[in-house]
Amino acid sequence: MPDADRESRCRRCGQPVRIYRDSYEVFERMHYVCFHYEFEHDVSNPDADPDEDCGDPGCPSAPAARQKDRMAAAVRQLIEEWADGPPANWDNHSLPDYLGALAGWLDDCEGYYAGRGVPIPWNGWEVMRAAFRAATVYE
Template sequence: MTLECQRCHRPVRESAAQYEVFERMHYVCFHYEFEHGDTDVDTECGAGGCPSASLAGGRDRVIATARALAIDAAGGAPWTNVALHEYLEAFAAWLADSGGYYDNRDRVPPGNGWEVVNDALQAATIYE
């Protein structure tokens, strides 16, 4: 028995276990039908797991943040983690704990991994 998406009419395979939960649709179809609202489908809507998140310009923000941090470091910025190994340890630790960061701020973790990396780059300067 092939399950058919009620929105796009294609077979539902990967999300078949959630077929009824997603109103007989693929997760992506469900998201765009009920969660994305009036937001352009090429723009992240802010809902956790938004499929459009990968299209957001997070890469450019990460590049800009990395360049700004390099300038700050060269200028002797008063970071907690000045040595490269300390910074990288803090970077990894913050990523491991990032769920708590977003929970403590009542934020849904970004669907775009670039945004998480951007937050981690900045947090690693002071994270212990």
């Protein structure tokens, strides 16, 4: 194993730190999420549930609850765009075309994120929101 890998293992969970490697020291040699659950997540409450949003803006447990609502809003936005018929800026104007594009985009989403130089979001809601939007024009 290269030295670089050995140096950036999380001291809380032992797994390699990759995504926030540049912030390894800032997060006290932990993953961002491990740091949060160790030091920030409702630390004054001994019965705190790690799956529950602790209210911290960066809480990794927050998106699961909040992003469902954002997803529903994103879908409603798509419906609204159809209010006057097929939107001119959409390439896919039938449900089979749209769903085909959705599946195709998901198949290729690694490339989409790699092309932007960012990791695939760990939060599936975020990927699905991007997919529903991208499928309007993806071919």
